[in-house]
């Protein structure tokens with residue numbers, strides 16, 4: 001079992017600051033996803049940990065050892081890349097066995113047989129050992145690449161977008177397989193992805209990056225339900241979160257969010273919610289706004305677009321100056337041009353400071 005620590009780690013490429021002073025503690029046995037848009041510093045973080053780049057300053061620890069000056073092969077890590085990089089002229093067995101033979105570790109043949117078969121069984125590929133890579137599907141090849149990393153029994157697995165070459169269905173299947181594998185072996189895993197669904201479903205912790213800076217580090221639940229700033233709120237989630245600019249103020253003694261066309265009572269238990277009026281941005285996800293047809297004179301919006309999403313609809317509704325994505329029942333048969341009543345779930349309100357973009361809950365709790 002191995003923990004990993006980045007302490008004030010900086011890395012630039014010429015004038016580009018790829019990492020601006022990273023502090024990150026990864027506990028032994030955690031499955032940590034490094035999540036962020038392209039160019040945010042995820043791969044740089046992984047490459048620094050692997051020893052493929054050298055940090056400009058700061059310390060990188062694996063276990064209790066500072067590894068800044070250690071070559072990749074002395075760091076007790078194994079990497080799996082998105083292109084699998086299997087050897088085409090070797091069988092599956094030989095591909096998995098390769099690190100045991102190549103490193104001249106002096107394993108007896110019987111031991112190599114035992115280790116390779118053990119790994120193959122745990123990945124469900126024991127029946128494929130005699131095949132060549134070209135005789136395998138993409139998902140099977142990715143499993144063999146994982147097996148080749150596992151057979152070394154490293155302290156830390158580094159995975160760089162390993163599912164990005166697979167089709168959508170297979171990716172979902174492999175997510176579950178990798179999670180189940182982690183549940184079994186409990187190794188420390190550092191996993192780079194720009195796919196928020198992958199990070200939410202597999203990880204024990206997610207580190208969200210933007211522009212070389214760690215924005216938030218927490219469990220999937222914390223990241224999704226308690227985003228610390230507008231970037232995290234918007235990046236994590238299946239579709240963009242709705243942001244509405246307005247004001248928090250007391251209406252008849254009740255804290256209320258006011259925006260053009262909207263007046264929404266706020267959960268009064270929120271400790272940060274003083275009765276002093278202040279500008280705020282409300283972040284609210286699609287699933288926390290429910291649209292239903294109306295003929296009456298209630299608060300209404302106008303449906304501009306409708307999408308069928310599995311068992312329900314997502315309606316894009318114009319209200320005041322905003323267009324909000326909302327859930328609706330399939331049976332409502334909403335169409336563009338319909339007028340709808342919107343119900344907001346105040347348990348899922350996230351308020352942000354419009355200037356700093358930081359969460360109001362995070363700043364004063």
Ligand SMILES: Nc1ncnc2c1ncn2[C@@H]1O[C@H](COP(=O)(O)OP(=O)(O)OP(=O)(O)O)[C@@H](O)[C@H]1O
Pocket residue numbers: 013014016017018036037038039040041042043044045194
């Ligand atoms: N070898 C390099 N030379 C010059 N600039 C680099 C190099 N590697 C990374 N960068 C720059 O550093 C920044 C961070 O890159 P990094 O690869 O870590 O991002 P990323 O989040 O992994 O992105 P992606 O998802 O596209 O791989 C980017 O601006 C990138 O252009």
